[in-house]
Amino acid sequence: MTRSIDVERALDAYLAPDGDGVPDRVIDGVLDQIQNTNQLRRGLFAPPRFTPMNTFARAAAVLVIAAVAIGALALLAGPRDGVGTPSASLASSPSLVPSPSLSSSVTPSAPPIPTLDATFRSTSNGFQIRYPSGWTVRPGVGSWPFGSTLSPGHPIADEIVTPSGPSRMRISIASLPLPSGTTMEEFRAFASPYSSPFQPDPCPPLAPIPGPLTIDSVASEGASPQKVAAVISINGCAALAELGGSIYDIEAIAGERGYEFMLDGHLSPADAQAWLATIRLEPASAPASSTSPSPSASR
Amino acid sequence: MRATERAERVDRDLVEQSQRGDREAFAILARSRGDRLYGVARRILRDVDLAEDAVQQALVIAWRELPRLRDPDRFDAWLQRTLVHACYAESRRRRLWTVNVRVLPVDGPAGPDEVGAIADRDEIESAFKRLPPEQRAILVLHHYLGLESGEIGEVLDIPAGTARSRLHYAHRAMRAILEADARPPMAAGGRSS
Numbered sequence: 300m301t302r303s304i305d306v307e308r309a310l311d312a313y314l315a316p317d318g319d320g321v322p323d324r325v326i327d328g329v330l331d332q333i334q335n336t337n338q339l340r341r342g343l344f345a346p347p348r349f350t351p352m353n354t355f356a357r358a359a360a361v362l363v364i365a366a367v368a369i370g371a372l373a374l375l376a377g378p379r380d381g382v383g384t385p386s387a388s389l390a391s392s393p394s395l396v397p398s399p400s401l402s403s404s405v406t407p408s409a410p411p412i413p414t415l416d417a418t419f420r421s422t423s424n425g426f427q428i429r430y431p432s433g434w435t436v437r438p439g440v441g442s443w444p445f446g447s448t449l450s451p452g453h454p455i456a457d458e459i460v461t462p463s464g465p466s467r468m469r470i471s472i473a474s475l476p477l478p479s480g481t482t483m484e485e486f487r488a489f490a491s492p493y494s495s496p497f498q499p500d501p502c503p504p505l506a507p508i509p510g511p512l513t514i515d516s517v518a519s520e521g522a523s524p525q526k527v528a529a530v531i532s533i534n535g536c537a538a539l540a541e542l543g544g545s546i547y548d549i550e551a552i553a554g555e556r557g558y559e560f561m562l563d564g565h566l567s568p569a570d571a572q573a574w575l576a577t578i579r580l581e582p583a584s585a586p587a588s589s590t591s592p593s594p595s596a597s598r
Numbered sequence: 599m600r601a602t603e604r605a606e607r608v609d610r611d612l613v614e615q616s617q618r619g620d621r622e623a624f625a626i627l628a629r630s631r632g633d634r635l636y637g638v639a640r641r642i643l644r645d646v647d648l649a650e651d652a653v654q655q656a657l658v659i660a661w662r663e664l665p666r667l668r669d670p671d672r673f674d675a676w677l678q679r680t681l682v683h684a685c686y687a688e689s690r691r692r693r694l695w696t697v698n699v700r701v702l703p704v705d706g707p708a709g710p711d712e713v714g715a716i717a718d719r720d721e722i723e724s725a726f727k728r729l730p731p732e733q734r735a736i737l738v739l740h741h742y743l744g745l746e747s748g749e750i751g752e753v754l755d756i757p758a759g760t761a762r763s764r765l766h767y768a769h770r771a772m773r774a775i776l777e778a779d780a781r782p783p784m785a786a787g788g789r790s791s
């Protein structure tokens with residue numbers, strides 16, 4: 300008998316049906332709620348018709364779609380500001396997922412982030428970041444097990460947080476070596492399981508980062524051998540944790556290392572962007588396997 | 599027409615009526631699926647109150663978004679997916695899983711077959727609750743609903759290979775926790791979050 304079979308048998312028994320039914324009040328509550336809940340209209344990509352289009356209508360639709368596509372291509376290919384200079388953002392990365400809502404709403408109580416006049420360098424997680432001197436820095440302890448999910452303030456993550464006050468903000472950063480060929484989707488599946496590929500956003504964002512997002516501007520300019528892919532998984536959800544405010548969850552992959560940046564607390568999308576832009580990814584400096592951290596902080 | 603075909607036809611009719619705004623039809627669907635949904639939610643969340651909230655949330659969302667379901671025959675997989683998302687939301691909201699502060703090796707060294715000796719439901723309960731919700735969900739879909747990788751992929755809207763991989767990692771994580779719990783206590787490096 301192998302361990303695998305034992306675990307599966309244990310789970311079979313533990314999760315077996317036990318005949319319990321849903322309380323009537325649950326379904327009754329649903330039926331009460333839907334009395335006052337309107338249904339959404341059929342989605343853009345759902346088939347609104349059940350009768351076939353005639354040839355003329357189909358041809359007209361093809362022409363319209365082609366015209367729109369050509370127009371979009373012309374816009375993309377046309378002259379823009381900054382042509383000829385390298386982009387300082389990752390906006391052109393196919394892996395970058397901008398916010399589904401580009402609302403410019405800002406957390407009302409978010410004070411501006413102080414001057415980022417100190418540097419924290421984490422050799423255990425392979426990055427460095429600027430932060431306001433005087434803030435509390437807590438290096439992470441231990442290594443991030445592949446397949447597990449962290450949360451803001453998790454002890455494995457390096458943490459930089461406002462030391463006190465009513466409107467605190469925090470960044471928690473962890474990384475781990477990824478098996479060669481790990482895709483962003485596979486990484487996100489455990490790093491940020493509440494978002495894609497399970498769902499586009501787990502909540503209505505209050506203050507989403509509008510993009511473009513810059514992480515490690517050196518890499519984005521192509522001056523580094525690192526190739527950075529980054530996504531915003533959770534983009535401005537209400538943070539119900541200890542700090543309140545909003546929460547942002549960003550994953551990046553560089554040098555076969557997966558990074559997770561968790562911002563939470565009272566900070567505006569603009570400050571979140573600015574803070575993330577100070578990050579330099581140094582995957583080569585991080586251990587390939589777990590070792591004790593050796594962070595350093597400097598002014 | 600066989601009984602199962604008739605039942606499927608009735609279900610399809612109910613889904614289509616619900617899509618057109620028929621609340622009575624949706625009530626029949628909700629009552630017929632309620633126990634199963636509740637069973638899944640209770641196992642993922644390990645909390646009766648949270649499970650009730652998740653089921654309510656899922657059904658209300660399902661009612662609201664039902665017109666966007668393209669294929670009525672996929673109603674059950676779609677509804678399960680909606681429920682799993684609701685469980686994620688409940689779990690995240692209550693942050694039940696963040697209490698795990700111990701560093702647990704996923705690939706422990708080969709040793710005695712500790713797991714084989716485990717018969718204590720409390721140990722399994724304790725280990726299962728420390729898994730992140732997406733791993734709990736995939737284990738529930740497999741061990742409670744009896745879904746295989748392809749069906750899990752359909753529910754979670756992911757490729758079957760990805761579902762198989764996640765199921766493998768979930769089993770591995772569960773095993774790692776059980777093995778770690780079976781070992782003598784080590785110095786824990788961490789703090790509560």
